Amino acid sequence: MAHDRGPFKLSNPWPVIGWGVVAGALVVSVVLGFGVLSRFQQNAPTLDLWAAICRGLGITSDTAPATQPQPALNTPTRIAWTPSTLEQIASGDAERGAFIAMNCVACHGQRGVSGSDVYPTLAGMSPAVIYKQLDDFRTGKRPWGVMGGVAKALSDQDSADVAAYFASQPNGLPPVDGYRVPEPGRSLRETNPAKRLAFAGDPARGIPPCAACHGQGGxxxxxxxxxxxxxxxxEAELQFFAQGVRANDIFGQMRNIAKQLTPDEMHALALFYSESGGPQASIR
Amino acid sequence: MAETETHPLRRRLPDGIMPEEEITRTENRWVAVMLGMLGLMMVVIVVTGITDSLHPPSNVETIDPTTLHLGGEFAESNLGTAREPDGSVTARLVADQYAFVPSCTLVPADTPVKFRLTSTDVIHGFLLPVTNVNTMVVPGYIAEVRTTFTRTGVYSMPCNEFCGSGHHGMLAKVEVVPAEQFPTLTADERTSCAK
Structure with a gap:
């Protein structure tokens, strides 16, 4: 008897009922979703049926970019991470950059490994970082007398070349990558405040972990x-960000964080990072 | 099988351990409960959708996420809350890994508010509890949500959409002040409660 209960038998009414229910639910949902729910907007007049259907589908003509006057434009940097910028950076020629770098080694150290507290180590730094900072020095977005003068003498291609040179130098900063090192103590329960800030941040103050952008792990x-x-x-750069002296970070990423840090935290973080070797630790 | 051909719904099946009628009755009861729950949920969705404007915001405006900071509506200097000529306010925010900019948005109570948000990198989420503000912030698109705040205070919530390893430190803050305490703004002024 079971053989005439098959789903494709016309004598069995259940498939028809099942499909009917599905189709009915679809029709009801479409009517409710497009014809009723899309029509009611807060702080805006109720839409007519056609506008409601368009809005429900995401085709909107009732919103438009603001045309109201804007405050004077203030940009943090000229650099945007567009494909053309990235191609320019990738085209850097490290051999040519080695000649340009002769202007840098007096302060930044032989092969970009700094021996001074004032000047940062450049060896091993990402070429995108060096390229952007050089452009910001050049345009005055990061005001720093000496570097402003140096950067003004360089073309965009020179910047890419010298960035490629320093990025390829050994014995400097270990490369930043998304590799997360499983290690205890990288949580909000960590008692060392610098380590806690670096790997877990402080959610109550809206501070993400440093490692989420600066590595390791992000x-x-x-x-x-x-x-x-x-x-x-x-430590000096954290203070500059907090005071707003340095403001070349896109959308204030570092300014917002540095403003929340206490001087003690800045000091502890600076020491923590200078001492942390990481898995690719090299001997200086 | 010398059985007469009757309609399958009316046909009597032989009794098993559990009588077929009993099974059918139980199944029908469960179907009724299930349909009732579905219907109730539909009613809740429709009623809240209409009375509280609680529905997915659908606003398709595109924007290049890589060059937001170079100018236009989402340049750093244009973020924050602006006063519209009709007395309402528009709050513009950028969400990026891992912050909302401005970090604290100031809006007046009992005033129509329009939030316009976009992202520079990945999908973030913006939700203010006990209001109809709940939207994803998708790179390349501008999310727009309209609301009116009836109570004053500070809404504080982390990013509502997992966005990376710094997600838990990404805090959105919206401070609602009485309308008379909201600063008077000219058309080209922006305000926020960020430090």
Whole structure:
């Protein structure tokens, strides 16, 4: 008897009922979703049926970019991470950059490994970071007398070349990547405040972990490697960000964080990063 | 099988361990409960959708996420809350890994508010509890949500959409002040409660 209960038998009414229910639910949902729910907008007049259907589908003509007057434009940098910028950086020629770098080694150290507290180590730093900072020095977005003068003498291609040179130098900063090292103590329960800020941040103050952008474990283009950087340099830059003296970070990423840090935390973070070797630790 | 050909719905099946009628009755009861729950949920969705404007915001405006900071509506200097000529306010925010900019948005109570948000990198989420504000912030698109705040205070919430390893440190803050305490703004002024 079971053989005439098959789903394709006309004598069995259940498939028809089942499909009917599905089709009915679809029709009801379409009518409710497009014809009723899309029509009611808060702080805006109820839409007519056609506008409601368009809005429900995401085709809107009732919103438009603001045309109201804007405050004077103030941009943090001229650099945007567009494909053309990235291609320019990738085209850097390290051999040509080695000649340009002769202007840098007096302060930044032989092969970009700084021996001074004032100047950052450049060896091993991402070329995108060096390229962007050079452009910001050049345009005055990061005001710093000496570097402004140096950068003005360089073309965009020169910047890419010298960035490629320093990025390829050994014994500097370990490269930043998304590689997460499983290690205890990288949580909000960590008692060392610098380590806690670096790997877990402080959610109550809206501070994400440093490592989410600066590595290890996370990476964001334009964020420099911090491990083994000169501690006094890190601390000084954090203070500049907090005071707004340095404001070339896109959408105030570092300014917003640095403003929330206490001087003690800045000092502790600078020491923590200069001492942390990481898995690729090298001997200086 | 010398059985007469009757309609399958009316046909009597032989009794098993559990009588077929009993099974059918139980199944029908469960179907009724299930349909009732579905219907109730539909009613809740429709009623809240109409009375509280609680529905997915659908606004398709595209924007290049890589060059937001170079100018236009989402340049750093244009973010924050603006006063519209009709007395309402528009709050513009950018969400990026891992912050909302401005970090604290100031809006007046009992005033129509329009939030316009976009992202520079990945999908973020913006949700203010006990209001109809709940939207994804998708790179390349501008999310727009309209609301009116009836109570004053600070809404504080982390990013509502997992966005990376710094997600838990990404805090959105919206401070609602009485309308008379909201600063008077000219058309080209922006305000926020960020430090």
């Amino acid at each position: 990476y964001k283009i334009g964020a420099p490697a911090l491990q083994q950087q000169r501690p006094d340099y890190i």
